Amino acid sequence: MEIRPATPADRPAIRDVARRSLQASYSLGPQAITSAIEEWYDEDRLEETLADEDRLLLVAEEAGQVVAFSESVEATEDTGTLLWLHVDPAHRGKGIADDLFERTRNRLEERGVAHLEGRVLADNTEGNSFYEDRGFEQVGTENVEIAGRSYVENLYSEAQQQGREPVETEDGRTVYIDHDNHERGSVAPFHVVHVDMEGEERYGYFCSNCETLANAMDSMGRIECDSCGNVRKPIRWDAAYL
Structure with a gap:
């Protein structure tokens, strides 16, 4: 398996992985998933993400096929936020999420990020457990709108809380x-x-x-x-x- 920065040629594969991952992990209807993909991962948005120096988009490739990706951002001068980590359901259980998470953390550390935060929708049981298993603590919630409906998003942090x-x-x-x-x-x-x-x-x-x-x-x-x-x-x- 190879983990590398995404390129413009990866955009169709990224959308496919995101769609299958959302279908498998979230209680979202077909219209909500379609709207999310169109809003977050259409050609123009992905082009902006790839061009944004504050963002990091990594893909995991297996046998020439993109099977997972992570999207993160330098939220502050020393804090990085992992926005999404999607693994194609057909390739789960192989440790790909662990490897992609660690590579994402390492790349952010190379950019000067001192601590990492994460976001995941509250109804994604596996996603919330993923952060908790790595010592992250839930530090808050926010609302995210998908296809006109509001969903709760949990915020996690591995840093010591300041209160x-x-x-x-x-x-x-x-x-x-x-x-x-x-x-x-x-x-x-x-x-x-x-x-x-x-x-x-x-x-x-x-x-x-x-x-x-x-x-x-x-x-x-x-x-x-x-x-x-x-x-x-x-x-x-x-x-x-x-």
């Missing part, structure tokens, strides 16, 4: 900055801000560059800090999470 810090808004309200849940900004990370200490309700985001609160996000998941211009671009191609 939540209370801060006051301009109107005197206490909210809580989650230092374990953040998104990459153009200048510095945006940390998720919760209404309560338990993190059950989201307030917005905290710009770590100028240390101000922001609670506005557009339909594509873009956040822009009004104070310093720090911008968060979505790491997923679907409508985002606020």
Whole structure:
């Protein structure tokens, strides 16, 4: 088996692997799977992914056939997020996921990533167990929209948790900055801000560059800090999470 960076020629195989993997591992209807493939893995999106220096797309090839791939992103200067790890169901049970995971981690470490995070839909039992078996801890949840329906996505981290810090808004309200849940900004990370200490309700985001609160996000998941211009671009191609 060979694990290598994806090329434009791999795009049809990547879509096929993603489709079969989603069908086998997720309780998604045919329309939802088709919409997800079209939104995340069409020709233009994959071309953008391959051209984006912050993203890493690796494929596992066996006997000249792409049988698995991983998609990850440098979410912050020292944090990488594993967005997807798909293995063709016909090739599972061979240790391909383990090898691809380790190669992905190693390649991110070569880029200066100090710790790894992961995302997986809550209804993917095998995917959640995959992270838990490797010592990752669930640090939060978010919602992802697929074909007009909202699904819960679990967030995992292998780093030591830093907890939540209370801060006051301009109107005197206490909210809580989650230092374990953040998104990459153009200048510095945006940390998720919760209404309560338990993190059950989201307030917005905290710009770590100028240390101000922001609670506005557009339909594509873009956040822009009004104070310093720090911008968060979505790491997923679907409508985002606020």
